[in-house]
Amino acid sequence: MILASTNETVEAGNGFNHKDIISVSQFNTKNLDYIFHRACEMRDVVEQDGCSDLLKGKVLACLFYEPSTRTSASFIAAMDRLGGRVIPITQGVQFSSVSKGESLADTIRTLEQYADVIVLRHPEIGSAQLAADYADVPVINAGDGAGEHPTQALLDLFTIYEELGTLENLKISMVGDLRNGRTVHSLTKLLTLYKVNLRFVSPEILRMPLTIMNEVIDAGINVRETHDVADVIKNADVLYVTRVQKERFTDLSQYEEVKGHYEITPEIMSQAKEKMIIMHPLPRVGEIHDSVDSDPRAAYFRQVKNGMYIRMALLAAVLGK
Amino acid sequence: MILASTNETVEAGNGFNHKDIISVSQFNTKNLDYIFHRACEMRDVVEQDGCSDLLKGKVLACLFYEPSTRTSASFIAAMDRLGGRVIPITQGVQFSSVSKGESLADTIRTLEQYADVIVLRHPEIGSAQLAADYADVPVINAGDGAGEHPTQALLDLFTIYEELGTLENLKISMVGDLRNGRTVHSLTKLLTLYKVNLRFVSPEILRMPLTIMNEVIDAGINVRETHDVADVIKNADVLYVTRVQKERFTDLSQYEEVKGHYEITPEIMSQAKEKMIIMHPLPRVGEIHDSVDSDPRAAYFRQVKNGMYIRMALLAAVLGK
Amino acid sequence: MILASTNETVEAGNGFNHKDIISVSQFNTKNLDYIFHRACEMRDVVEQDGCSDLLKGKVLACLFYEPSTRTSASFIAAMDRLGGRVIPITQGVQFSSVSKGESLADTIRTLEQYADVIVLRHPEIGSAQLAADYADVPVINAGDGAGEHPTQALLDLFTIYEELGTLENLKISMVGDLRNGRTVHSLTKLLTLYKVNLRFVSPEILRMPLTIMNEVIDAGINVRETHDVADVIKNADVLYVTRVQKERFTDLSQYEEVKGHYEITPEIMSQAKEKMIIMHPLPRVGEIHDSVDSDPRAAYFRQVKNGMYIRMALLAAVLGK
Numbered sequence: 001m002i003l004a005s006t007n008e009t010v011e012a013g014n015g016f017n018h019k020d021i022i023s024v025s026q027f028n029t030k031n032l033d034y035i036f037h038r039a040c041e042m043r044d045v046v047e048q049d050g051c052s053d054l055l056k057g058k059v060l061a062c063l064f065y066e067p068s069t070r071t072s073a074s075f076i077a078a079m080d081r082l083g084g085r086v087i088p089i090t091q092g093v094q095f096s097s098v099s100k101g102e103s104l105a106d107t108i109r110t111l112e113q114y115a116d117v118i119v120l121r122h123p124e125i126g127s128a129q130l131a132a133d134y135a136d137v138p139v140i141n142a143g144d145g146a147g148e149h150p151t152q153a154l155l156d157l158f159t160i161y162e163e164l165g166t167l168e169n170l171k172i173s174m175v176g177d178l179r180n181g182r183t184v185h186s187l188t189k190l191l192t193l194y195k196v197n198l199r200f201v202s203p204e205i206l207r208m209p210l211t212i213m214n215e216v217i218d219a220g221i222n223v224r225e226t227h228d229v230a231d232v233i234k235n236a237d238v239l240y241v242t243r244v245q246k247e248r249f250t251d252l253s254q255y256e257e258v259k260g261h262y263e264i265t266p267e268i269m270s271q272a273k274e275k276m277i278i279m280h281p282l283p284r285v286g287e288i289h290d291s292v293d294s295d296p297r298a299a300y301f302r303q304v305k306n307g308m309y310i311r312m313a314l315l316a317a318v319l320g321k
Numbered sequence: 322m323i324l325a326s327t328n329e330t331v332e333a334g335n336g337f338n339h340k341d342i343i344s345v346s347q348f349n350t351k352n353l354d355y356i357f358h359r360a361c362e363m364r365d366v367v368e369q370d371g372c373s374d375l376l377k378g379k380v381l382a383c384l385f386y387e388p389s390t391r392t393s394a395s396f397i398a399a400m401d402r403l404g405g406r407v408i409p410i411t412q413g414v415q416f417s418s419v420s421k422g423e424s425l426a427d428t429i430r431t432l433e434q435y436a437d438v439i440v441l442r443h444p445e446i447g448s449a450q451l452a453a454d455y456a457d458v459p460v461i462n463a464g465d466g467a468g469e470h471p472t473q474a475l476l477d478l479f480t481i482y483e484e485l486g487t488l489e490n491l492k493i494s495m496v497g498d499l500r501n502g503r504t505v506h507s508l509t510k511l512l513t514l515y516k517v518n519l520r521f522v523s524p525e526i527l528r529m530p531l532t533i534m535n536e537v538i539d540a541g542i543n544v545r546e547t548h549d550v551a552d553v554i555k556n557a558d559v560l561y562v563t564r565v566q567k568e569r570f571t572d573l574s575q576y577e578e579v580k581g582h583y584e585i586t587p588e589i590m591s592q593a594k595e596k597m598i599i600m601h602p603l604p605r606v607g608e609i610h611d612s613v614d615s616d617p618r619a620a621y622f623r624q625v626k627n628g629m630y631i632r633m634a635l636l637a638a639v640l641g642k
Numbered sequence: 643m644i645l646a647s648t649n650e651t652v653e654a655g656n657g658f659n660h661k662d663i664i665s666v667s668q669f670n671t672k673n674l675d676y677i678f679h680r681a682c683e684m685r686d687v688v689e690q691d692g693c694s695d696l697l698k699g700k701v702l703a704c705l706f707y708e709p710s711t712r713t714s715a716s717f718i719a720a721m722d723r724l725g726g727r728v729i730p731i732t733q734g735v736q737f738s739s740v741s742k743g744e745s746l747a748d749t750i751r752t753l754e755q756y757a758d759v760i761v762l763r764h765p766e767i768g769s770a771q772l773a774a775d776y777a778d779v780p781v782i783n784a785g786d787g788a789g790e791h792p793t794q795a796l797l798d799l800f801t802i803y804e805e806l807g808t809l810e811n812l813k814i815s816m817v818g819d820l821r822n823g824r825t826v827h828s829l830t831k832l833l834t835l836y837k838v839n840l841r842f843v844s845p846e847i848l849r850m851p852l853t854i855m856n857e858v859i860d861a862g863i864n865v866r867e868t869h870d871v872a873d874v875i876k877n878a879d880v881l882y883v884t885r886v887q888k889e890r891f892t893d894l895s896q897y898e899e900v901k902g903h904y905e906i907t908p909e910i911m912s913q914a915k916e917k918m919i920i921m922h923p924l925p926r927v928g929e930i931h932d933s934v935d936s937d938p939r940a941a942y943f944r945q946v947k948n949g950m951y952i953r954m955a956l957l958a959a960v961l962g963k
Contacts, residue, residue, distance in 0.1 A: 059692075073382065073431075371698075372698065372701075394731060394753060395756060398729055402701065625751075
């Protein structure tokens, strides 16, 4: 399969029929519009009827080399709600064919005999592209190690659009570990397609990598870096929070010193605008206090639901429906 | 979600719409009547057509923090036969989000974005109630450690009703480890709602706990304790057998001495009434001899099937169908 | 359940209604014709509509005591594409009821309360027959240790028929570890039903067992053994390749000496006929070079797909559809 090229004209709708979804670089504002439009349709279907028969007769092989309850459950629910069926290979795959030494290429070419589409999670960067190179059926990347997790970036972007009604002229702050966070990198790339204002809030050792910074700057985006969420909270339309892991620090006293600057509490939220949202890719371990959950601006569980709608839209798109 | 209160009037049928199923204390004779009536309907559906479309469009998240093939398979089959779909998270969940330190509350609030109902098995007492407190969708307790396993108690009671045609004026003997058996505790609580005669047969160190005994006595139930199944076999309408585990005895000679008093053999069965039933929550490890399996009074596999009907009835009820 | 006896007349079609599928010895040319005819129908259904509703309302319990992604995924896809439902018990079953000491007989009698058909993979020889003896619902053997794996043999035979249009007068060479290969033993047994010409190519220590050789000879089959694939490549209509495992050799220098005689390379293939096929039960670990994959004679992935069609045919047959 060939990637849907970024500058491909997405005429008359679906440019994803029989395409793979490997990277956020496949998306431009036109095909994002299309996917978001479809995701909204999916939301209506779920809210009104629970499910549709759009993908009746289609089978999804959900192949996870590392467990991820959230992501696999989201794809399974998406396929279920479209009337399709799922082969769940979400646990212990390492004990099976793979342990007998089978290559990923052979496993993929086996599963595509049974399934119409393959969702792949694999710990190695580039594995999704390799799978797509071998498969005749569409492959959707559900995370390839330090590589990409494009459906997460799409659901993040869709959530901003859904919650705030636009993707233009927003002040978006990303908070936490910006160095290692696959999700913030991918979302940032997508955001360079729009006229946004970016603020990156992180400890010194966890700053956004050079390459991403340069992409942002080259795109002409208004961008600033800072060390404290207090610097951005007043103006933020979106606060995208990720975890600052203790393990990243060699000097723990340094961690103790800075960690308070990245925790979202009701006190911090009292300084935020009335119309703004807090997002998080989840799971969280304390970086957003439980007492914030009841704040209507806490969008992280609605964000999870949007993940199902986005994945429904993508499954329908790559299967040409 | 709020529990269906015990003394709530169950007017005009289903009092379980959008309610959680956490404890046997939620049930009274009226709503038991309702659930059993629905379970009979479900049996007819399965026997005639195999399945129905009653829950088409509904998704069940089946979240098992400890594996239990019997219980998870029962819920999955129940949802399948009602035309609904299942997200099976029945193995290795400890290796996933949970291992990243996510709280049960967050996992539940994530899954309810995808699913219309959650079935939870968790090793900690109180976990099902905690899940229900956080979830907007109904939660069904499939066992919370030393706590409750209400759907087992319901299927047990339903089996007595189905096999003997009534729940009144029965002589019911519980045999084995009555101290640690979650199932006998819950079933006993339900039985106090009816005019039954209870016999508890156990080794001295595995007698029914004080609290349960007092509940039984307070309910005005005719009850006796004994050390030998031979004392109850002649009059029993129901013999509910559980395992006496060797591990419970510090003095193994004591175990060897008593174990014969709790084994169900064809010889013991020859003293039983013609119309009576033997039940067991399964799995068994020798406490009912294989040669008893062909006895028509051996009801334990029919009991398993009733589990599917009861779970179909409960799923339909909490989803308002 | 009783086995469909080999010499049973398969009048008017399906002789498998409510029968178990345990061994290749249940099959004769008549019922093979029937199954292959149904498998072709299934292929048409999948190619035209993706799925049918033939098994709507039926539930398959897929019980794998050892993981096998390929086989379990094939059965799950088969049931999905026939509109049935699946209870997937494909991982970690050893940690569940079984670890509590439950017998296979009890597990089977439990699952048949929920399901209309059981597919069993178990490490012990004879386990599938034992399961079938206890079950009232049909049991399909998906591999019982060193015993049989009949659905693999059927899909192998069906692949030869599909690819070459006949099962008569073919020159079939089996290559590799013929001593320990369950699949080559079962396929050989089926092939004795037809007028074929067999060549067995293996290292001395991995020759076809005596019992199979005698069966072949007794059936009047033209058969020869050899040590080098070069001896058979020119005339072969079918080259069925299996792996020669290093571990089988106590003297590794012996392994190094012979291994080249069992590797399929483009050079070897250049000597083969234009109309012939290479098969492999998969997974492979180097015994067929990747560069052979693009050869139109490489049939091993099409063979995988045929596995789904055969399993669809078998599921429909044993469920009387």
